[in-house]
Amino acid sequence: MRALLCFLTSVLLAVPMLAAAQEAVPTETARPDRSATGGAQTLEDILARQRGERIDDSFRSEAIGGSAATVPALGPLGGASDPEIWRALRYNKADVTASAGGDVGKVLVQDGGMRWYRFRRGPLAVYGGYLLLGTIAALVLFYLLRGKVRLDEPTTGRTVTRFQAIERFAHWMMAGAFVLLGVTGLLVLFGRMFIAPYLGKEVNAGLLTGAKFIHNNVSWAFMIALVMIFVMWVWHNIPNRTDLTWFAQAGGIIGKRHPPARKFNGGQKIIFWSVILLGGSISVSGLSLLFPFALPLFAKTFAVLNDLGVPGWIGMEHLPTALAPQEEMQLAQTWHAIIAFLLMAIIIAHIYIGSIGMEGAFDAMNSGEVDEAWAHQHHSLWLDEYKTKQAGRPGGAAGPAE
Amino acid sequence: MKAMLAGFAAMILIGLGAWLALGQMGFSVEEVSSGPNVRLE
Numbered sequence: 442m443r444a445l446l447c448f449l450t451s452v453l454l455a456v457p458m459l460a461a462a463q464e465a466v467p468t469e470t471a472r473p474d475r476s477a478t479g480g481a482q483t484l485e486d487i488l489a490r491q492r493g494e495r496i497d498d499s500f501r502s503e504a505i506g507g508s509a510a511t512v513p514a515l516g517p518l519g520g521a522s523d524p525e526i527w528r529a530l531r532y533n534k535a536d537v538t539a540s541a542g543g544d545v546g547k548v549l550v551q552d553g554g555m556r557w558y559r560f561r562r563g564p565l566a567v568y569g570g571y572l573l574l575g576t577i578a579a580l581v582l583f584y585l586l587r588g589k590v591r592l593d594e595p596t597t598g599r600t601v602t603r604f605q606a607i608e609r610f611a612h613w614m615m616a617g618a619f620v621l622l623g624v625t626g627l628l629v630l631f632g633r634m635f636i637a638p639y640l641g642k643e644v645n646a647g648l649l650t651g652a653k654f655i656h657n658n659v660s661w662a663f664m665i666a667l668v669m670i671f672v673m674w675v676w677h678n679i680p681n682r683t684d685l686t687w688f689a690q691a692g693g694i695i696g697k698r699h700p701p702a703r704k705f706n707g708g709q710k711i712i713f714w715s716v717i718l719l720g721g722s723i724s725v726s727g728l729s730l731l732f733p734f735a736l737p738l739f740a741k742t743f744a745v746l747n748d749l750g751v752p753g754w755i756g757m758e759h760l761p762t763a764l765a766p767q768e769e770m771q772l773a774q775t776w777h778a779i780i781a782f783l784l785m786a787i788i789i790a791h792i793y794i795g796s797i798g799m800e801g802a803f804d805a806m807n808s809g810e811v812d813e814a815w816a817h818q819h820h821s822l823w824l825d826e827y828k829t830k831q832a833g834r835p836g837g838a839a840g841p842a843e
Numbered sequence: 844m845k846a847m848l849a850g851f852a853a854m855i856l857i858g859l860g861a862w863l864a865l866g867q868m869g870f871s872v873e874e875v876s877s878g879p880n881v882r883l884e
Contacts, residue, residue, distance in 0.1 A: 541880040606846050613850030621854075658858035665857060666850075733875070807844060 475500060505529035533765065545734050545766045557771040565775065566630060569782035576786040580793045590694060590799040592815055600810040601827055608673055609809055615666035615716075621659045623785050625652035630778065657731060664724050671717055677704040678713040683822065693819075703822045712791050719784040726777040730770070737769040 475483050480500060489496050505528050506512060506521025521529070529535035531550045539546035604612070628636070629652055637645035683700075684707035690700040692708050700706075705713065729736040743760035746752065752760050764772070795802045801815040816824040865871070 541878055609846035610850045610853070613847040614854050615850075617851045617854045654862075655858070658862045659854060661861040662854040662857040666854075732870070807847065809846070 480504065501528055502532040502534070505532070505534050543734075548765045548767055551765050551767045553765070553768050554771065557768075557775065560775065561630070561778070562634075565778055566634065569778065570631070572782050572786050573789065576789050580790060580798075584793075584798065587694070589797065590794075592800050592812075593697070593699070593818060594814040596812045596814050599813045601813055601816055601824065602809055603805045603811045603816070604809045606809065609806055611666050611669040611673060612806055614662055615670055618659050618663035618666060619788060622656055622663055623781070623788075625656040625659075626778075626781055628652040629656070660724075660727055660731070663720070667717070667720050667724065670713075674705070674713060675717075678710045680707075680710060683707075684710060699818050699821070701821045702819065703826070704820065706820065708794075712787065715784065715787050719780050719787075723777055723780050723784065726773045726780070729773040730777060733770060734766045737764070737766065739769055739772045740764050 473483070473485065475481065477483055482498075482501065486496050504525060506519075506525035508520040510520070512520040526535070527550070530537070531552055533548075533552070535549075537547040537549065629649055632645045632649045632652075636648065640648075683702060687700040687702055687707040690696075690698045692706060693699050726738065729738050740762050743764075744762045747759050747762065752758060795806065801811060804815075805811050813824065816827075869875075
């Protein structure tokens with residue numbers, strides 16, 4: 442799972458390539474001859490683009506006309522022909538004023554929009570979908586091969602309190618919100634592809650309108666629960682040396698060993714920090730999406746990345762720092778969706794282990810009470826600390842009730 | 844079980860509360876996507 446996270450993080454660093462405007466890649470070959478078309482694109486350009494090659498389109502982005510003084514041939518018609526006006530609009534070089542709508546209203550043609558659209562419909566949906574399906578398939582396989590993690594010692598009949606009511610409350614508020622957010626988010630992404638063809642566009646539209654309403658409003662509960670979870674559990678999730686032992690023994694999930702652990706073992710700490718970091722990132726990009734055009738995130742982020750030299754690490758040029766408002770929203774959606782797929786995959790594994798994957802795990806979060814044998818097998822250090830605290834209390838570790 | 848149900852109930856209440864509160868604050872879709880130049884009557 443960690444290797445998968447590392448790999449996907451490296452892939453994520455490639456996302457900014459989406460945003461790269463028409464950054465012309467300098468070619469070593471001679472300037473192509475476009476006299477046949479009078480400076481417009483030639484058949485070679487069209488064929489190259491169809492083959493998926495990048496062409497230097499500065500011959501278009503710079504052919505945006507001039508003023509009446511610099512292009513006297515056009516005289517009373519001004520200095521720019523219609524195609525030149527449209528090229529200026531497309532390449533964001535036109536001087537646009539708008540009476541309403543602010544910066545958003547000034548963008549008439551947004552060149553990056555089609556790239557985003559194709560990415561959302563193509564790689565995002567395909568890779569994201571396969572990530573989730575693959576995770577489920579891997580867990581099914583694991584369950585068939587390894588089976589449920591059982592209790593090796595017999596139950597003692599004595600329980601200890603693992604999670605108090607407030608902890609369980611916050612967890613379930615977050616869990617319920619996450620499931621709703623995930624399902625509604627997937628509906629919005631995949632509805633047109635998988636629901637509309639079978640149930641019709643009206644049903645799909647109604648369903649997705651409801652999904653968006655639920656998604657936007659439940660997000661607040663998720664964010665509140667995220668803060669509660671962080672505050673309650675951050676101290677118990679600081680990595681330490683017991684985690685190294687725990688990972689070295691693969692958490693005991695393979696074989697018969699029971700590595701010691703405190704309140705949260707190494708695997709749980711991975712889940713915690715994934716939820717906090719990825720969930721936090723989803724929340725920030727989500728807030729940007731909830732308040733359109735009001736919280737642009739990427740221009741500043743790209744500026745910081747440029748200053749740190751990050752694009753150079755993966756052989757890229759500078760990331761663009763002048764983004765159209767629509768482009769900001771598209772990047773926010775893209776980031777939000779990619780992180781959401783990652784988090785959904787992680788949480789699917791978490792749900793597996795907390796429900797059918799391990800005997801006694803669900804009780805911990807359902808009733809809060811776990812048998813001492815379970816605690817001894819999975820969180821022996823935590824059990825020792827718990828018992829020490831109980832013994833130290835006045836009227837403390839009482840004998841069996843009368 | 845009680846904590847779970849309480850969590851779900853809180854989620855629904857916060858969702859409804861957010862919808863109403865944000866609407867009051869002028870963040871409903873009608874308000875946000877409108878402007879002084881838009882005459883709807």
